[in-house]
Amino acid sequence: MNKIYNPKKEDWPQLLKRPTKSLADIETTVNQVFEEVQKEGDTALIKYTQKFDGILVDKFLVSESEINEALSLVSKPLKDAIGLAKQNIEIFHKAQQTGKVEVETAIGVQCWQEKRPIQKVGLYIPGGTAPLFSTILMLAVPASIAGCTEIVLCSPPNKEGRIHPAILYTAHLCGVTKIFKIGGIQAISAMTFGTETIPQVYKIFGPGNQYVTVAKQLATKYGVAIDMPAGPSELLVMADDSAKAEFVASDLLSQAEHGVDSQVILVSTSKVLLEDVEKEIEQQINDLPRKEIAQKAIDNSKLIYVESDAIAQELINEYGPEHYIICVKNEASYLENIANAGSIFIGNYTPESAGDYASGTNHTLPTNGYTKQYSGVNLDSFMKIMTFQKISKVGIKTIGEAIEIMADAEGLQAHKNAVTLRLNSLKNE
Structure with missing residues (x-):
C-alpha cells in the first residue's frame, strides 16, 4: 500500500482521487x-x-x-x-x-403532506x-x-x-x-x-x-x-492506537475484494498502527480466494498519517467516504464533526460487513464523493412526498390580498384574477 505522511492540503485532491476511468x-x-x-x-x-x-x-x-x-x-x-x-x-x-404532517398555516388555510x-x-x-x-x-x-x-x-x-x-x-x-x-x-x-x-x-x-x-x-x-x-465500492477507516490492527486490516480487505476498482484508505494519527496494519494486510490477503482482485485494489489504496484529529476530520470530510469506520479514543469528536459519509461504523467490534449484510442499515450508498450531496437508500427513496392544501372562505379572505399583491408584482395577471374573482364573490356574503 502507499504510505503518505503529513500530506500538504494542496495535495489532498490528487491524494484522494478515486481510481476510476474518465x-x-x-x-x-x-x-x-x-x-x-x-x-x-x-x-x-x-x-x-x-x-x-x-x-x-x-x-x-x-x-x-x-x-x-x-x-x-x-x-x-x-x-x-x-x-x-x-x-x-x-x-x-x-x-x-x-404519518401525515398537517398544519393550519393561517386561519382557514389547511396544508398537509402525505407519502x-x-x-x-x-x-x-x-x-x-x-x-x-x-x-x-x-x-x-x-x-x-x-x-x-x-x-x-x-x-x-x-x-x-x-x-x-x-x-x-x-x-x-x-x-x-x-x-x-x-x-x-x-x-x-x-x-x-x-x-x-x-x-x-x-x-x-x-x-x-x-x-x-x-x-x-x-x-x-x-x-x-x-x-x-x-459506483465502485470504497471504505475509509480512521483509527488510532486504540484500534486493533488485525481488525482494521480485515475491514480494508473486505472492501478491497469487491473489485479491482475498489478503494480503501486508512487515516491514522499513529505511525505504529500504520505499520502494523500493513503487515496484517500482507498476511491476511494470502488466505483470500479473491486475493488477485483484492491485491489490485490494495495497490490503489493508501495509508495516510496525519498529526492531529482536526486535520484527520477535515481530510475525511473532503474525501466523503461511502463507508466510514471510526475506531479512536476520541469517538465523540469524530461523530460530531463528520459531515460527508454514507454509512458510519463505530468501534472495534463494528465491522463494515455488518452493514453489508445483517445489522439492518442499508448498504446501497453514494460513492465517489457523492456523499456530499446524496443520502444512502432508505424507505423514503421508494416514496414521493405530495403536498395538499384546502382553503375555506375565511382562508381565502385571510391570504387573498397578499396573493393579489405578489402576483401583480410579478406581472402575472391571471394569477391575480384567480383570487380576485373569488374575493369578489364573497363580498356580498
Whole structure:
C-alpha cells in the first residue's frame, strides 16, 4: 500500500482521487447501447448480452421453474441467515415510516403532506465476480414496505445463462414481481425505455461498476429517476492506537475484494498502527480466494498519517467516504464533526460487513464523493412526498390580498384574477 505522511492540503485532491476511468472513456459505449436498445428493443439486448457477458440469452424472464429449482438449491443455513438479515432490515426500515404532517398555516388555510409509493421500480443486482443477493434485501425490502406495486429485478446471467440461486431465492422471498437475466448497460437501458420483454420503470436502484453508474446517470436524461450515483465500492477507516490492527486490516480487505476498482484508505494519527496494519494486510490477503482482485485494489489504496484529529476530520470530510469506520479514543469528536459519509461504523467490534449484510442499515450508498450531496437508500427513496392544501372562505379572505399583491408584482395577471374573482364573490356574503 502507499504510505503518505503529513500530506500538504494542496495535495489532498490528487491524494484522494478515486481510481476510476474518465467519463469520456465510458460515455461513448453507454450512449451507443442506449440508442440501440431504444430503437431495437430485445434484439439489441440479445446482441449486447452476448457481447459483454459472453452468453446467448433469448428469453430474459426467469421462469417459475427456475425459481423453484433455486429454492431447492439454497442451503438451510444460508436461508436462515438471509431470513435473519431480512428481519433486521425490515425492523430498521419500518421504523422510518411517518404519518401525515398537517398544519393550519393561517386561519382557514389547511396544508398537509402525505407519502405515496413509487409504483414501478427497477432493481439492479450486480452478478459479475460475486452474486450480491444481499443487495436485493437492501432494495426489495424497503420497496415492499413502501408499497411499490411493480418491483422489477435485473441481474447478469452467468456463462450458463442462469442467475445464481441465492439471488433468485432472495428475490422470491422479498416479493420481487419479475426477474430478468440481463446485466450492465443493457439492463439499465431496458428499464429506462422498456422493451418487448422488460417493462419500463419510474426509478432505478442499485450499485454497479463504472459503466452501470454512467448508464444510470444517462437514464435521468430520459425521465427515469435513480437512487444515486453508486459506483465502485470504497471504505475509509480512521483509527488510532486504540484500534486493533488485525481488525482494521480485515475491514480494508473486505472492501478491497469487491473489485479491482475498489478503494480503501486508512487515516491514522499513529505511525505504529500504520505499520502494523500493513503487515496484517500482507498476511491476511494470502488466505483470500479473491486475493488477485483484492491485491489490485490494495495497490490503489493508501495509508495516510496525519498529526492531529482536526486535520484527520477535515481530510475525511473532503474525501466523503461511502463507508466510514471510526475506531479512536476520541469517538465523540469524530461523530460530531463528520459531515460527508454514507454509512458510519463505530468501534472495534463494528465491522463494515455488518452493514453489508445483517445489522439492518442499508448498504446501497453514494460513492465517489457523492456523499456530499446524496443520502444512502432508505424507505423514503421508494416514496414521493405530495403536498395538499384546502382553503375555506375565511382562508381565502385571510391570504387573498397578499396573493393579489405578489402576483401583480410579478406581472402575472391571471394569477391575480384567480383570487380576485373569488374575493369578489364573497363580498356580498
